[in-house]
Amino acid sequence: MTQTHQTTTENEADCFRDECGVFGIYGKPDAAAVVTLGLHALQHRGQEAAGIVSFDGKQFSVERHVGLIGDTFTKQSVMDRLPGSRAIGHTRYSTTGGEGLRNVQPLFAEFAGGGFAIAHNGNLTNALTKQRELQKRGAIFSSTSDTETVLHLIAVSERDRLVEKFIDAVTQLEGAFSFVGLSGKKMIGARDPLGIRPLVLGDLDGAYILASETCALDIIGARIVRDIQPGEVIVITEEGPRSYFPFEKTNPRFCIFEYVYFARPDSTIEGRNVYEVRKKIGQELAREAPVNADMVVPVPDSGTPAAIGFSQEAGIPFDLGIIRNHYVGRTFIQPQSAIRHMGVRLKHNANRWAIRDKRIVLVDDSIVRGTTSQKIVQMVRDAGAAEVHMRIASPPTSASCFYGVDTPEKSKLLASRMSIEEMRDFIRVDSLAFLSINGLYRAVNEPQRNDQCPQFCDACFTSDYPTALTDQEHTESTRVLSLLANNG
Missing domain, CATH: 3.60.20.10 (Aminohydrolase, N-terminal nucleophile (Ntn) domain)
Incomplete structure (x- = not known):
C-alpha cells in the first residue's frame, strides 16, 4: 500500500x-x-x-x-x-x-x-x-x-x-x-x-x-x-x-540503511555484523571529513558505533558528551506547548562537565528534518562547547522510502531542499559533512556503488527505487489529472 x-x-x-x-x-x-x-x-x-x-x-x-x-x-x-x-x-x-x-x-x-x-x-x-x-x-x-x-x-x-x-x-x-x-x-x-x-x-x-x-x-x-x-x-x-x-x-538489493540504523548492532545480517559495519562507517567518515577537535561525541544511541569508529580512525578521544534518558517512551503525553518543545531534552542531556570549552565532533546516523539536530547542537553549545562540528554516518537523506520505513514526504526532508552549506547554517554548526555513498559501500566491503547494477537498495539517498511504485505512480497521476481538471 x-x-x-x-x-x-x-x-x-x-x-x-x-x-x-x-x-x-x-x-x-x-x-x-x-x-x-x-x-x-x-x-x-x-x-x-x-x-x-x-x-x-x-x-x-x-x-x-x-x-x-x-x-x-x-x-x-x-x-x-x-x-x-x-x-x-x-x-x-x-x-x-x-x-x-x-x-x-x-x-x-x-x-x-x-x-x-x-x-x-x-x-x-x-x-x-x-x-x-x-x-x-x-x-x-x-x-x-x-x-x-x-x-x-x-x-x-x-x-x-x-x-x-x-x-x-x-x-x-x-x-x-x-x-x-x-x-x-x-x-x-x-x-x-x-x-x-x-x-x-x-x-x-x-x-x-x-x-x-x-x-x-x-x-x-x-x-x-x-x-x-x-x-x-x-x-x-x-x-x-x-x-x-x-x-x-x-x-x-538489500536495504543498506539496515546497517546504518534499523537493525540492532548485535545482529548479523547477510553475513555482516551490524556493529562492525557501523564502526567501519565511522572510520570511513573520519577519512572523508577530518576535523580538528578535542572530543568525539555520539548522538545516542544510534550514533555510538560510528562515533567509536570515527574516534579510532581520527585519533580523537571518544566520550559521552550527551547522556540519553532511556525511560522516555513514544507514548509520553505532551499537553502543553512549553513541554512539547522540551522533547529533545527529555531524551538527551548534555554532559557539561565533559564538553565545556571543548571542540566537539557530534556523530549521528542521519538528518531527516533537521529540527532535532538543531536542538541538540544548541543544547551542546549551551553546555559550553567551544566549537560544534557535525558528522553524519550516511549520505544526505533526500528521498522518501516506500519499502516499509516511515519517512516524511520528500519536501520535508532537509537534504531535498537545502545544500550542505545551507543545512550547516540551519543546524548552526561550525562544519557539517556526510558520508559519501561510496564511503557507505566501502564500509560494507564493496569497493564502490555500481551505478548500472547497484548492490543495495539506497533509494533514500539516490532516489534509485529498485521496484515499481505502482500505487505511488497511480496516486501522482490522479493528482495531476485533478489539478489539470481544476485549472482547465
Whole structure:
C-alpha cells in the first residue's frame, strides 16, 4: 500500500521510524512464550503494537494488543490463551494503514482449507491497486493494512494446495516483504526477490525459527542456520524445511540503511555484523571529513558505533558528551506547548562537565528534518562547547522510502531542499559533512556503488527505487489529472 505518514509532533517526526519485526517457531512446547522473547529482541523494529497467533493441533488462538511487548504479553493470563507448539508473532510500527487494533498483525483468516495467519515486515507498493481489483470481485477488507491483500490473493487463487496458493499470491506483489505465515500444518516464510528486508532461519533443539534478525535467535539460545535467500519461499513441516524459488532470478538489493540504523548492532545480517559495519562507517567518515577537535561525541544511541569508529580512525578521544534518558517512551503525553518543545531534552542531556570549552565532533546516523539536530547542537553549545562540528554516518537523506520505513514526504526532508552549506547554517554548526555513498559501500566491503547494477537498495539517498511504485505512480497521476481538471 502506498505509504501513509502518521501525524506526529515535530520532534517525533524528525527521525526515521523503525519498521516491523516478525518471529515464528515450529515444534516447541509453549511456542508463544518463545515468540514473546523473540519479539522482545525485535522491539526496536516497532513499538506501537504486537500480536501472536498460536496453534495447538486443533485450533488457532489470537492475541493482539496495542503497546510494548513487556506491557502486554508478559501477563500469564495472556500466555494461557496462546497454547500450542507453533506460533508466529509481529511487533509493529505502522507505515501503512494507520493505527488501531484492526491493523495489528499477525492477520488471521479462515480459508476453505483451514485457518491461516500472516505477519509482514516491509511495504507493498502495488497493494492499493490489487485491493481495488479484489474489491471489484467482491472482496471485503476488514483492515487498512497492505498485508491483508495477501490473504485475499490466497483466497481467490485457483491453485490446489496452500503452498501453491501462497506462491501464487506473493508472485503478484511488488515492493518489499518478509513474510512469516502459519497454517494448521505448516509455517511458511518468504522474502521478496530483491531481498530488501531481512529474514533469517534458526534452530532451537530441533524446532525451526524464522525471525527478522539474529538478535532474536540469541535471546532464546537458538542456533543461526542461514539467511533466507532473496526470492525464497521456505515451508516448514514436521519433516523439516523445504524451499521453493518461484521468482525470476535477479540481483539482490538489500536495504543498506539496515546497517546504518534499523537493525540492532548485535545482529548479523547477510553475513555482516551490524556493529562492525557501523564502526567501519565511522572510520570511513573520519577519512572523508577530518576535523580538528578535542572530543568525539555520539548522538545516542544510534550514533555510538560510528562515533567509536570515527574516534579510532581520527585519533580523537571518544566520550559521552550527551547522556540519553532511556525511560522516555513514544507514548509520553505532551499537553502543553512549553513541554512539547522540551522533547529533545527529555531524551538527551548534555554532559557539561565533559564538553565545556571543548571542540566537539557530534556523530549521528542521519538528518531527516533537521529540527532535532538543531536542538541538540544548541543544547551542546549551551553546555559550553567551544566549537560544534557535525558528522553524519550516511549520505544526505533526500528521498522518501516506500519499502516499509516511515519517512516524511520528500519536501520535508532537509537534504531535498537545502545544500550542505545551507543545512550547516540551519543546524548552526561550525562544519557539517556526510558520508559519501561510496564511503557507505566501502564500509560494507564493496569497493564502490555500481551505478548500472547497484548492490543495495539506497533509494533514500539516490532516489534509485529498485521496484515499481505502482500505487505511488497511480496516486501522482490522479493528482495531476485533478489539478489539470481544476485549472482547465
